[in-house]
Amino acid sequence: MENQDNTYGYTIKLLLLVLLVVVLPSVLYAQAGYIEITAPGNRLLKLAVVPPRSLGAPANAESAKLVSDIITSDMNMSGVIIAESRSQLSPVSELLLANVDFAPWQSAGFDLLVLGEYILKDGQLIIEFRLFDVINRKLISAKRYLASAKDLRRFSHTFADEILRVITGEKGVFTTRIAYVSTLTGNKEIYVMDWDGYNPLPLTKNGSINLNPDFSPDGSEIIFTSYKHGNPDLYRRSLSNTAEVVLSSRKGLNITGSWSPDGNKIALALSKDGDAEIYTLDRDGSHPVRLTINPALDLYPAWSPNGNQIAFVSDRLGKPQIFIMNTDGSDVRRLTTSGSYNVNPRWSPKGDKIAYSRMTDGGFNIFTVAVDGSSDTQLTFDGNNENPSWSADGRFICFSSKRSSGSGVYVMRTDGSGQTKVSQGKGTYYQPAWSSR
Amino acid sequence: MKKSKKLLTGIIMVSLFAGGCANKETVKKEEPVVPTVAVEKVEPAKPVDPIEQAEQAKQAEQAKLAEQAKQAEQTKQAEQAKVAQNETASQASITAAAENKFETVYFDFDKSELRQDARDVLSKNAEIILKSMPGAKIKIEGHCDERGSAEYNLALGENRAKSALKYFTTLGIKAENLSVISYGKEKPAVIGSDEAAWAKNRRAEFVIVK
Numbered sequence: 001m002e003n004q005d006n007t008y009g010y011t012i013k014l015l016l017l018v019l020l021v022v023v024l025p026s027v028l029y030a031q032a033g034y035i036e037i038t039a040p041g042n043r044l045l046k047l048a049v050v051p052p053r054s055l056g057a058p059a060n061a062e063s064a065k066l067v068s069d070i071i072t073s074d075m076n077m078s079g080v081i082i083a084e085s086r087s088q089l090s091p092v093s094e095l096l097l098a099n100v101d102f103a104p105w106q107s108a109g110f111d112l113l114v115l116g117e118y119i120l121k122d123g124q125l126i127i128e129f130r131l132f133d134v135i136n137r138k139l140i141s142a143k144r145y146l147a148s149a150k151d152l153r154r155f156s157h158t159f160a161d162e163i164l165r166v167i168t169g170e171k172g173v174f175t176t177r178i179a180y181v182s183t184l185t186g187n188k189e190i191y192v193m194d195w196d197g198y199n200p201l202p203l204t205k206n207g208s209i210n211l212n213p214d215f216s217p218d219g220s221e222i223i224f225t226s227y228k229h230g231n232p233d234l235y236r237r238s239l240s241n242t243a244e245v246v247l248s249s250r251k252g253l254n255i256t257g258s259w260s261p262d263g264n265k266i267a268l269a270l271s272k273d274g275d276a277e278i279y280t281l282d283r284d285g286s287h288p289v290r291l292t293i294n295p296a297l298d299l300y301p302a303w304s305p306n307g308n309q310i311a312f313v314s315d316r317l318g319k320p321q322i323f324i325m326n327t328d329g330s331d332v333r334r335l336t337t338s339g340s341y342n343v344n345p346r347w348s349p350k351g352d353k354i355a356y357s358r359m360t361d362g363g364f365n366i367f368t369v370a371v372d373g374s375s376d377t378q379l380t381f382d383g384n385n386e387n388p389s390w391s392a393d394g395r396f397i398c399f400s401s402k403r404s405s406g407s408g409v410y411v412m413r414t415d416g417s418g419q420t421k422v423s424q425g426k427g428t429y430y431q432p433a434w435s436s437r
Numbered sequence: 438m439k440k441s442k443k444l445l446t447g448i449i450m451v452s453l454f455a456g457g458c459a460n461k462e463t464v465k466k467e468e469p470v471v472p473t474v475a476v477e478k479v480e481p482a483k484p485v486d487p488i489e490q491a492e493q494a495k496q497a498e499q500a501k502l503a504e505q506a507k508q509a510e511q512t513k514q515a516e517q518a519k520v521a522q523n524e525t526a527s528q529a530s531i532t533a534a535a536e537n538k539f540e541t542v543y544f545d546f547d548k549s550e551l552r553q554d555a556r557d558v559l560s561k562n563a564e565i566i567l568k569s570m571p572g573a574k575i576k577i578e579g580h581c582d583e584r585g586s587a588e589y590n591l592a593l594g595e596n597r598a599k600s601a602l603k604y605f606t607t608l609g610i611k612a613e614n615l616s617v618i619s620y621g622k623e624k625p626a627v628i629g630s631d632e633a634a635w636a637k638n639r640r641a642e643f644v645i646v647k
Contacts, residue, residue, distance in 0.1 A: 188623070209623050212588065231618065232591065253595055253619065256588050269592065275599075276592035297592040313589060319547070320589050343586040359585065386586065430587065 045111040045167065047075055047083040052116030052127060053092070060120050063149075067127070067156045071114060073196070074160035074174045077420065078395065079413050080167060081112070088115075095130050097139045105134045112140075114163070125149045129159040131166060141166050153198055173391040177435045178398055179203070179213035179222050180409055184427035190224055192239065195391070195398075195411065195434070197422035203237060204228075215435040216259050222433075223247060223257040223266060234268060234285070247285035256300045259283075261307045267291075269299035278312050280327070291329035302345045302354070303327075304371075311335060311345040311354055322356055324371070335373055342367075344387050348394050348414070355379075355388035355397055355414075366399050368414065379416030383407075389434045390414075398422070398432045538565050539643040541626075542601055543636060547585065549596035551604055559601055562643055563608040572614065574646035577601050579619040580626070582635035587621055594619035601641045616646070 049071045051064035068085040075083035089104040095115055105113050113134050118127040125148060131141040141162055145155040157174035164172035179192045190210045193200040204210045208228040215222055223236050233249040234257045248254040252271030259266055264283055269276045276299045278291045292298040296316035303310055311324045317334070322345045325332040336342040341359035348355065352371060357364040363384035369376040383403025390397055394414065401410045401421070408423035409432045423429050539562050542555040551559065566573060579598030581590035598617035606612050627637040 209620070211623075227620075252617070253591055255591050269588075271592070271595055275596060297589065297596070299592050300586075300588050313586075315589075320586070341585070343589055357586070364586075 044082045047081050047112040048086040048110040049114045050088050052118045055117050055119045070156035071160045102134050102137050110134050123149045170393055173393050178432050180432040181430040182427045197424045212256055212431050213433050214258050217263040217436050219435045225255045258301050260303050261305055267301035302347050304347050305349050305351045313343050346389050348390050350394045357386045387431045391434050392437045398434050400429050542641045544597050544639040549600045551600050559604045563605055574614050576644045576646050577617045578642045580640050581622045582638040583622050590621035591619050594621045597641050
């Protein structure tokens with residue numbers, strides 16, 4: 001099919017080509033036997049990203065550079081590609097395959113090349129990207145976006161997602177967001193920002209204590225705990241407007257709410273029947289079902305991606321440790337066997353690992369452990385690091401950190417490499433939660 | 438399809454043939470051996486801890502003062518009752534005075550069990566309630582120090598408040614007049630990252646609900 005695409009590509013109109021390329025790759029790259037290029041021992045592919053060329057309207061070099069910088073930064077964070085923002089090596093009159101001179105790119109050591117064109121006029125943005133295979137001299141992907149000028153960052157991230165999909169078979173998470181708690185105003189309020197720290201937006205402004213945001217699977221809402229009416233109650237809030245409803249205001253604690261993968265249930269800790277225990281609620285907050293029955297504290301539920309199991313924190317053996325149970329409360333087993341204080345479990349989207357934070361002498365650090373309890377691995381070593389949360393593709397973990405090189409929300413790859421502070425504002429950051437796609 | 442496969446193969450071949458171990462920087466250091474007593478270690482050794490002794494001494498002092506104040510109050514009350522026979526006004530002044538008399542109860546690290554000094558303080562607080570304001574609604578606020586996770590501390594703080602509530606009921610205060618709330622580590626009494634500050638933050642406070 002792409003065969004056709006390439007054969008007739010020169011003769012059909014640009015838009016048609018874009019349409020074809022947009023539709024086809026999902027079929028092409030979903031083939032069985034696809035090899036992820038991150039496997040150890042492989043050389044990383046090198047990508048050159050050229051700032052898009054201005055068409056028609058007066059050029060805006062700053063915006064063009066911003067676009068290539070965003071794509072470069074995203075791709076470098078992914079760890080599967082080495083990207084560089086480069087100026088054009090040879091002039092290109094149009095973004096057609098036949099017009100691109102690949103030789104200088106190849107001799108400069110690049111395997112992949114991103115070129116683009118844009119029109120930025122009266123607040124309107126039309127931007128078009130092409131991803132080329134330098135070695136085989138092929139067009140691999142093309143996308144065209146029409147939007148307002150303020151969406152420049154978003155569509156740069158969108159094409160970075162596309163590049164990652166072409167290279168690895170799975171779309172990136174560069175258009176996702178992170179919700180978090182910040183003391184910027186002096187109170188703990190909830191905010192949401194792009195995954196890379198841009199466009200921070202306050203969600204709560206109630207002057208109370210707001211804690212533990214968690215995204216709905218469709219990314220349109222969050223749940224969180226707030227003291228705004230005195231008691232620590234669980235609320236649900238839309239991200240697109242200010243609609244906010246109380247989900248659970250039962251006597252005592254209504255804390256550490258966690259949305260089920262299908263969006264139909266919410267697991268949380270309630271203390272209405274005594275001490276903190278794990279319950280599930282329907283998504284409207286009704287029909288509480290108690291899962292743990294134990295005189296110890298049970299809290300911080302984390303769903304497995306298939307929705308069949310829940311990891312949680314319990315101090316039933318003396319100190320807080322992480323346990324796993326079925327979603328009906330049966331088959332409780334201890335997950336973490338080393339460390340005297342393990343909390344904040346979050347299940348990886350692939351289902352194989354659980355990230356958590358462990359208190360040691362110098363504060364908390366982030367660990368991951370396989371679901372069978374093996375491969376317990378420390379990922380952070382500097383300062384105090386808490387509340388890990390996975391990106392939807394399982395490639396990254398975000399967490400809050402207080403460390404000498406700066407405090408805030410950090411993002412790292414799931415092997416602990418590439419630890420990068422993404423939050424930009426003042427105040428102290430807590431409890432980041434990564435959105436789904 | 439063939440060409441696309443060839444392209445994919447091309448990308449894969451490039452990555453396979455070129456050697457390099459760019460991904461070897463993977464952080465997988467040996468996990469440090471965590472002493473299992475790490476957490477317990479920071480807990481004050483009860484009999485010899487100077488802070489606690491100071492705390493207890495201070496509490497004893499406060500208790501003495503409170504007792505004196507209470508006696509003075511009672512004398513005053515008796516006089517007032519005699520002179521004015523105005524029970525309502527008298528009751529209001531007692532309530533206002535009593536509110537400030539409640540002493541804070543302190544706890545050990547990661548514990549919600551009541552120490553002996555905590556029981557003593559609770560007994561004194563209970564006496565104030567039973568004698569001066571038998572029908573008052575009292576809210577018990579549980580708090581934690583800054584160590585430990587915020588979420589776990591919410592649950593721990595609630596258990597501390599509930600320990601105090603339970604003890605109050607054994608002293609004859611009606612459960613329906615008592616409520617609890619936990620603020621975990623969200624509302625420290627003292628800012629600081631040493632045992633002196635932590636000891637002051639692991640506490641239960643008492644508030645009259647108006």
